[in-house]
Amino acid sequence: MPRQPFDYSLDYRSLDLREQPELYRVGKGEQGVLLVQPYKSEILPHWRFKTPEIARESSEKIYQLFLDYKAADDFIGMDMARKFLQMGVTRSRRYANHRTGQKYDGPVPDDQKGRSGAHGRDMLPLDVDPVKAESAAIFREKYLQAREDPDYKRLRKEWQEKYG
Secondary structure (H helix, E strand, O other): OOOOOOOOOOOOOOOOOOOOHHHOOOOOOOOOOOOOOOHHHHHHHHOOOOOHHHHHHHHHHHHHHHHHHHHOOOHHHHHHHHHHHHHHHHHHHHHHHEOOOOOEOOOOOHHHOOOOOOOOOOEOOOEOOHHHHHHHHHHHHHHHHHHOOHHHHHHHHHHHHHHO
């Protein structure tokens, strides 16, 4: 069964996907990480990467949440914790490469707001921040632990077979 894309048409502000898990779609990468409740509210307060020390504490707490969801046989929670760990990598890398967090020159065109990509804008030159690079490496270690967890892989496969 092919993987179903993340469904952005749902009203996530009013949905509790712990109560309606059949609506959840894994999607691709970090899709939905800042939408899916109640998981977003449970994980987001712990997501930080400003310094390696903060990134270590954050990634360990989020990985512990991953393990707690695993113990509760809560695949959505596991997947959301994995997405937050992945987002720790990608956001830290963005700031590692561009100190301001701005990757492209100029504003996002009005008709492209909310979508990722260059949209015809030039990429800004690299302005490397080794502190954020270390934060990214810390998150990457925990992200890989979650992504490669045998139970997570099994549950993800079962979820995708059942729900798409």
